[in-house]
Amino acid sequence: MRIINSVQNPLIKDILKLQDKSRERRKKGFFIIEGQRELSLALKGGYKIESVLIEPSVFSIEQVSQFNISSKNIIEVSKDVYQKIAYRDSTEGIIAIVKTKNFDxxxxxxxxxxxxxxxxxxxxxxxxxxxxxxxxxxxxxxxxxxxxxxxxxxxxxxxxxxxxxxxxxxxxxxxxxxxxxxxxxxxxxxxxxxxxxxxxxxxxxxxxxxxxxxxxxxxxxxxxxxxxxxxxxxxxxxxxxxxxxxxxxxxxxxxxxxxxxxxx
Missing domain, CATH: 3.40.1280.10 (SPOUT methyltransferase, trefoil knot domain)
Structure with a gap:
């Protein structure tokens, strides 16, 4: 399992861009989900998960198992990194990079x-x-x-x-x-x-x-x-x-x- 401790990591920078810019979401074909309930509903709705980032003091690796996500797609991040990418004021310790869908x-x-x-x-x-x-x-x-x-x-x-x-x-x-x-x-x-x-x-x-x-x-x-x-x-x-x-x-x-x- 990968571990990210720096806010300068390229993946962390990409996540911030996906959060902030619709152009980036359209270009890359990915978006960000934060929170356990939201991720559960996305999986139920047929969305494909690219990666899951967890802050282990808040959301443990054992808890991730409920989502049936491969360990190779799970990334552990430090508290400082998670606070950088967390969109909400209160957080649940889990963020996912998810493939967009066409609404045609x-x-x-x-x-x-x-x-x-x-x-x-x-x-x-x-x-x-x-x-x-x-x-x-x-x-x-x-x-x-x-x-x-x-x-x-x-x-x-x-x-x-x-x-x-x-x-x-x-x-x-x-x-x-x-x-x-x-x-x-x-x-x-x-x-x-x-x-x-x-x-x-x-x-x-x-x-x-x-x-x-x-x-x-x-x-x-x-x-x-x-x-x-x-x-x-x-x-x-x-x-x-x-x-x-x-x-x-x-x-x-x-x-x-x-x-x-x-x-x-």
Missing amino acids: LESLHFNHESPLVLVLEGIEKPGNIGAMLRTADAANLDAVFIADPKTDMFNPNIIRSSVGCLFTNQIVVGSSEEICSFLQEKQINIYSATLQNSNEYHKNDYTLPTALVVGTEATGLTEIWRNNATQNINIPMQGEIDSMNVSVAAAILTFEAKRQREFK
Whole structure:
């Protein structure tokens, strides 16, 4: 088993680049996972582990055995090195270098005749994306579509805020045009959250194949989603403001659809 004691080690420098730069993640085809739960969910989701780094005073070599990872892929690092590469303030002593996946339409399959999916258009904040992936996992949605993304899905803030739900959801990344056309081809009703020409969200039937579409809080959805919707929908506001956090709105819409489906 390799041992790394220097923060100047080339592998440590590579890990820092993978954490900080989406360009580096795309170029190398790897990203970083930190934490036992997240690593477990990634393995369950079929992700391939390149290397695992442990700080043995926090996470022992015996604990690594639960992941069925070859000893040649396990690296022991000193406390100083681990603190250098740890992304979280509190840590679990284990970090992995993991192969990225393609989130393309060709890999998508629905397990239900009447799928329920969530579409996120142009969401900028990784924390919001992570929160909505948690909602999607909690509701056991059939898929999450990321339309016109502003960040790559392996951003460490998405992984952290999703508490590993990046790995538990079926995800597709593409342009709004591609995703909208796909949904129409599959005869999935599109319900776009927007104020224009909309009715109240609870007045629609979501028991049929349904896509719930949300956009940025600043600019909302683009015309393609407003103009091609089966119905535009809104969440009535009773206070002084006319919008709410997009992840909260997505959760409200999602669980209204699940309520209508009797949480099936």
